[in-house]
Amino acid sequence: MSQYQQLLLIINPALRHSPAINRAAALAKASGATLHIVALIKPVETLLLLEKNIQEKVRDSYFKDHSEWLKDEAARMRVRGINVMTEVTWADDTEYEILQHVTKMQPDLLIKDVQHEPAIKRAFITPMDWHLIRECPVPVYLVGASGHTLPHKIVAAVDPSRPELQESGLNDRIIQEANSLALQCDAELHLLHAYDVSSVYLGDAGGGGLALTNLTKELRNVLEKSFLTLADHYGVPPDRRHFILGQPVSVLAEFASQHQVDVIVMGRIHRHGLEKLIGSTTEHILYQTSCSILAV
Known part of the structure; x- marks a missing residue:
C-alpha cells in the first residue's frame, strides 16, 4: 500500500525551475498519490504606481501568464501518469494561505522549496519556513537545492538524550516518517544522533578533569545504549547507525555533505520565550545544508 495518498506542493510561480516541483512530481509518481499544486502569487507593489485601469490589465495578464505555465506543467505530469490538480491564487499573506x-486539504505532506533569508533579516523577522515548521499540523518537506529527484539516502535524526522526546514518542514518529519516505522511494534509511555532552550535561558539573572525563564516558555509554536500543527496535542495520560527538547542527550539516544525504528527517518541538526567538536545531539546519529537511 502507498505510504502517501495526497501531497500538497506550494510554489512561487515566478521561480519556474525550483527543485520542489520535480521532487514533488517524482514522489507522487512513485507513491501514486494525488499531487495538489498551489501557486501563490504575491501582488506586484509597483502596480500601485499605475493608473487603476492599467493596473487591472497588468494584473490579469500576469495572472494569466502564470496560470497557463502551470497548466502546461500539469499536462506534462499527467502524460507521465501523475494525478495532479492545480490552483493559482493571489496571496497577500503567504503563510496564512x-x-x-x-x-x-489535510495532505500527508506539505512540500515547498526552502526560502533562504539573510542572517541580518532573520535577526529581526522570523523566517516563514520557521513559522511553518512551528505551526503546520502535517509534516513539512522543505526542499533544498541538492539531492536526487527521488531520494536515495534518508537520515532520521533522533535524540534519545531527552526523556520528554521518548515519552512523547517524537523519536518514533521521526523514524516512522523517515521509513515511510524510504520505502516509497526505495531509499537507504540511516539513523543518526549527534550528542553534545559538554553543553547539555556538564555546564554545572564540579570537580576536576578526571571526574568530568569519567562522567562524560558514563553519559556517552548511557546515550549510546538508548540509541542502539532504538535502532534495534526498528531494525536499522549496524552500518547505517551513526552516533557522533558534536554540536547537532554542525554534525548534521557535515554528515549530509560527506555522505550525499538527500533528506534529513527531524522533529519539531513547540518552544517559548528566548528559545522561540533563537530557533531550534531543525530551524537552523535549513541554513547550514543544501539537502532537504522533513520536519515531523
Whole structure:
C-alpha cells in the first residue's frame, strides 16, 4: 500500500525551475498519490504606481501568464501518469494561505522549496519556513537545492538524550516518517544522533578533569545504549547507525555533505520565550545544508 495518498506542493510561480516541483512530481509518481499544486502569487507593489485601469490589465495578464505555465506543467505530469490538480491564487499573506490550504486539504505532506533569508533579516523577522515548521499540523518537506529527484539516502535524526522526546514518542514518529519516505522511494534509511555532552550535561558539573572525563564516558555509554536500543527496535542495520560527538547542527550539516544525504528527517518541538526567538536545531539546519529537511 502507498505510504502517501495526497501531497500538497506550494510554489512561487515566478521561480519556474525550483527543485520542489520535480521532487514533488517524482514522489507522487512513485507513491501514486494525488499531487495538489498551489501557486501563490504575491501582488506586484509597483502596480500601485499605475493608473487603476492599467493596473487591472497588468494584473490579469500576469495572472494569466502564470496560470497557463502551470497548466502546461500539469499536462506534462499527467502524460507521465501523475494525478495532479492545480490552483493559482493571489496571496497577500503567504503563510496564512499555506496554512489555510493545509487545514482544508489535510495532505500527508506539505512540500515547498526552502526560502533562504539573510542572517541580518532573520535577526529581526522570523523566517516563514520557521513559522511553518512551528505551526503546520502535517509534516513539512522543505526542499533544498541538492539531492536526487527521488531520494536515495534518508537520515532520521533522533535524540534519545531527552526523556520528554521518548515519552512523547517524537523519536518514533521521526523514524516512522523517515521509513515511510524510504520505502516509497526505495531509499537507504540511516539513523543518526549527534550528542553534545559538554553543553547539555556538564555546564554545572564540579570537580576536576578526571571526574568530568569519567562522567562524560558514563553519559556517552548511557546515550549510546538508548540509541542502539532504538535502532534495534526498528531494525536499522549496524552500518547505517551513526552516533557522533558534536554540536547537532554542525554534525548534521557535515554528515549530509560527506555522505550525499538527500533528506534529513527531524522533529519539531513547540518552544517559548528566548528559545522561540533563537530557533531550534531543525530551524537552523535549513541554513547550514543544501539537502532537504522533513520536519515531523
